[in-house]
Amino acid sequence: MNSVRSKRLSKWVIALLALALLLPAIPAAAQESGSGAITRGDAAVLLQQTLGLESPKALDSFTDVGVSDKAAAAISALKQQGIVKGDAKGFKPNDPLTREQMASLIVRAFGLHDNGIQVNYKDAQKIGKAHQVDAVRLKQYFIVDGLTFDPKHRVNKNEFVTALERAIGSDVEQQGSIPLTDLFRQPAQFGFQASPDGKKIGYIQPWNNRLNVFVKQAGSSEAVQVTKETDNNIAGFAWKTDNTLLYAMDKGGDENYHIYKINADGTGRKDLTPYENTRALLVDGLADQPGYLLVALNKRDPRVFDVYRLNMESGALELVAENPGNISGWMTDHDGKLRIAIASDGIISSILYRETEDKPFEELYTTNVGDQFSPIMFTYDNKQLYALSNVGRDKAAIVQFDPVSKKAVKTVYENADVDVSGIFFSNKTKQITGGYYISDKVHYEFTDADWKAKYERLQAKLPGKSISFLSIDDNLENIMVLAYSDRAMGTYYAYDAKADKLTLIADTAPWLKEESLAEVKPVTYKSRDGLTLHGYLTLPKGADPKNLPLVVNPHGGPWARDEWGFNPEVQLLANRGYAVLQVNFRGSTGYGKAFLDAGNKQWGKAMQDDLTDGVNWLVGQGIVNKHKVAIYGASYGGYAALAGLAFTPDVYAAGVSYVGPSNLFTLLDTIPPYWSTQLQEFYTRMGDPVKDKDLLTAVSPLFHVDQIKAPLFVAQGQNDPRVKQAESDSIVKALTDRGIDVPYMLKANEGHGFALPENQLDFYLALERFLHRHLME
Numbered sequence: 001m002n003s004v005r006s007k008r009l010s011k012w013v014i015a016l017l018a019l020a021l022l023l024p025a026i027p028a029a030a031q032e033s034g035s036g037a038i039t040r041g042d043a044a045v046l047l048q049q050t051l052g053l054e055s056p057k058a059l060d061s062f063t064d065v066g067v068s069d070k071a072a073a074a075i076s077a078l079k080q081q082g083i084v085k086g087d088a089k090g091f092k093p094n095d096p097l098t099r100e101q102m103a104s105l106i107v108r109a110f111g112l113h114d115n116g117i118q119v120n121y122k123d124a125q126k127i128g129k130a131h132q133v134d135a136v137r138l139k140q141y142f143i144v145d146g147l148t149f150d151p152k153h154r155v156n157k158n159e160f161v162t163a164l165e166r167a168i169g170s171d172v173e174q175q176g177s178i179p180l181t182d183l184f185r186q187p188a189q190f191g192f193q194a195s196p197d198g199k200k201i202g203y204i205q206p207w208n209n210r211l212n213v214f215v216k217q218a219g220s221s222e223a224v225q226v227t228k229e230t231d232n233n234i235a236g237f238a239w240k241t242d243n244t245l246l247y248a249m250d251k252g253g254d255e256n257y258h259i260y261k262i263n264a265d266g267t268g269r270k271d272l273t274p275y276e277n278t279r280a281l282l283v284d285g286l287a288d289q290p291g292y293l294l295v296a297l298n299k300r301d302p303r304v305f306d307v308y309r310l311n312m313e314s315g316a317l318e319l320v321a322e323n324p325g326n327i328s329g330w331m332t333d334h335d336g337k338l339r340i341a342i343a344s345d346g347i348i349s350s351i352l353y354r355e356t357e358d359k360p361f362e363e364l365y366t367t368n369v370g371d372q373f374s375p376i377m378f379t380y381d382n383k384q385l386y387a388l389s390n391v392g393r394d395k396a397a398i399v400q401f402d403p404v405s406k407k408a409v410k411t412v413y414e415n416a417d418v419d420v421s422g423i424f425f426s427n428k429t430k431q432i433t434g435g436y437y438i439s440d441k442v443h444y445e446f447t448d449a450d451w452k453a454k455y456e457r458l459q460a461k462l463p464g465k466s467i468s469f470l471s472i473d474d475n476l477e478n479i480m481v482l483a484y485s486d487r488a489m490g491t492y493y494a495y496d497a498k499a500d501k502l503t504l505i506a507d508t509a510p511w512l513k514e515e516s517l518a519e520v521k522p523v524t525y526k527s528r529d530g531l532t533l534h535g536y537l538t539l540p541k542g543a544d545p546k547n548l549p550l551v552v553n554p555h556g557g558p559w560a561r562d563e564w565g566f567n568p569e570v571q572l573l574a575n576r577g578y579a580v581l582q583v584n585f586r587g588s589t590g591y592g593k594a595f596l597d598a599g600n601k602q603w604g605k606a607m608q609d610d611l612t613d614g615v616n617w618l619v620g621q622g623i624v625n626k627h628k629v630a631i632y633g634a635s636y637g638g639y640a641a642l643a644g645l646a647f648t649p650d651v652y653a654a655g656v657s658y659v660g661p662s663n664l665f666t667l668l669d670t671i672p673p674y675w676s677t678q679l680q681e682f683y684t685r686m687g688d689p690v691k692d693k694d695l696l697t698a699v700s701p702l703f704h705v706d707q708i709k710a711p712l713f714v715a716q717g718q719n720d721p722r723v724k725q726a727e728s729d730s731i732v733k734a735l736t737d738r739g740i741d742v743p744y745m746l747k748a749n750e751g752h753g754f755a756l757p758e759n760q761l762d763f764y765l766a767l768e769r770f771l772h773r774h775l776m777e
Helices: 002-025 028-033 040-051 072-080 099-110 129-142 157-168 449-461 568-575 593-597 606-620 636-647 664-669 673-686 693-698 701-707 725-736 757-776
Strands: 190-194 200-207 210-217 223-225 236-239 244-249 258-263 280-284 292-297 306-311 317-321 327-332 338-344 349-353 362-367 373-378 385-389 397-402 407-413 420-426 431-438 442-446 466-472 478-485 488-496 501-507 520-526 532-538 548-552 579-584 624-634 654-658 712-717 744-747
Touching (some): 040 072, 040 099, 099 157, 129 157, 190 488, 210 244, 317 338, 327 673, 338 373, 338 673, 385 407, 431 449, 442 449, 449 478, 532 568, 532 606, 548 606, 548 757, 568 757, 606 636, 664 693, 701 725, 712 725, 712 757
Parallel strands (some): 712 744
Antiparallel strands (some): 200 210, 280 292, 306 317, 338 349, 349 362, 420 431, 466 478, 488 501, 520 532
């Protein structure tokens, strides 16, 4: 299928020429109305021209197709390719083409496969046995509405040409469109990390359509493939020693990650945490202890993680700290000693501390919901803590905290407008050297003059790009960075600060050209109750910003935020002619405590109003056509799509829910067991199933399907541990029971979002077709 799509625009031109040749053979009245049934022979001619198939020398495909028949060459060419089939009864070239016959022609010609969309026809028993699978494939690929297939319907010329256009994709992609396969192609290389001695570089690269680890000598282009995983992508890796790597991988998206070790030459692969239904977390790589790791495992109790010292050679586990049932996180000091535990009942959080590992943990600091105190690291003498805190303030800052006095003794870094995100520090001077925050983009501020000067020189070499620092040596001379933008996935560079020399390492997506992509512009507007909302607006490149179709794309979480940068979904939508609005609605992180708390118990209410207000703002400016607005999101964004269709049915012309919950009661009842310590926080921010029963009923889209009138597309991973398959099953069934056809893509080997490239392509191909049907046609 993908090879067909990459060539389809040129084939579309051929198809149009073929249609011009065919039209004289169709009566004029039928040409005008498009109601004249197309014959099987005429369909064969048009299909041969569309596919660009050469006519075979022998024209003896069927006994009832003579060599002088105008369709003889086309029928023979299609039979040679296995596209048309027949027996002694012949081809019947002058018979009208039926819909079930057309389905088989199109599916065989373009190699349409099962993309996971559930298809049930009320008249399935009327479809000929030979055409049943093809009838399903046709609907899966075309994303058309209707619970009946009408297999014996006589296809007219317009219907057949439309089917060809949809099979080729020319109805969605126009001249100059960026192929979907380019936008969602796996990065060429990414995740570069230097070994501890700096002599080797590890990175991730696709192999057999799966992400694997490769290693090369620094300065060399020759690489060794270290891993050869074929079923699942590697989620990430890290160097353990100069010659040993660790990597994490789950199975089919179930998020039960195992930690593996492997040598840099690809030998010695070993699953270090081979426990069923268990999730492994790396607590500390213990850089000074080559044969050991500190890991957290929930194998004793799926709800909580205990910490173990893992012998990498024998696999033996030594318990370092048993979770009493309320610990949600652990932290070590610079010597790898486990000295911090974060306890929580979901409402009250406590930081537990011990001076040495032979002493019990004692309560150090306690916060309530809304207050944040998150330890980042110990000071270099292991006596005090750096923490991200909003205690006593609205915007989170970096503070230095003294465990003896149990007080913050110093504000290290803060910003008046937004939460700060992190700090920079020097292992050489053992000092904090700067910090960064995210507003419209990432912003860095350095207190160390040397760091500041080198950053400014580096930024001058990469104009228009944001920079992510990946590694910095102790002397601040060898720096590895990723430079990216809204129109560039990212390029890796090595910067020799001493020589002021920037060297290209790799471009993650060299096939994408920045000049063909759309700008993502930060925007602000006011909500109906006066809040200032921040977000990003992307307009189709070169389009007149008037009366455009719009896709509202709310982020997941919802306790997260959108950031400026490259987003292939946004670029796909903009390239297909849509304006795209991303809103950091109330309840999003990064804008302070009050803004986060403003989202409490506002799912489907004020949080949804923030999205609606964004639509009205754009409509009011004349940028957006109010009749052509869709909403698409994943996870919480999927919920927002369902809520938008159910609670503001006049705002949206279509909606797409990707792993989105439909029933907040069942969502809360089936959260992963290892989130159980945060359940009370979910109740505080979403609503308590008992105390707030009426609220959760009012904002669960499943109970309001009678208000949904716009078309809906649903996608779900069968192994999703966060939003269970039942969430999507339920909303689809409720609508189907009302006679509403809902395209529903279910992938058996995926979890909370599709990770495998073949599944991603299936989803985004269906997404662009669904939106095109309801916003463009």
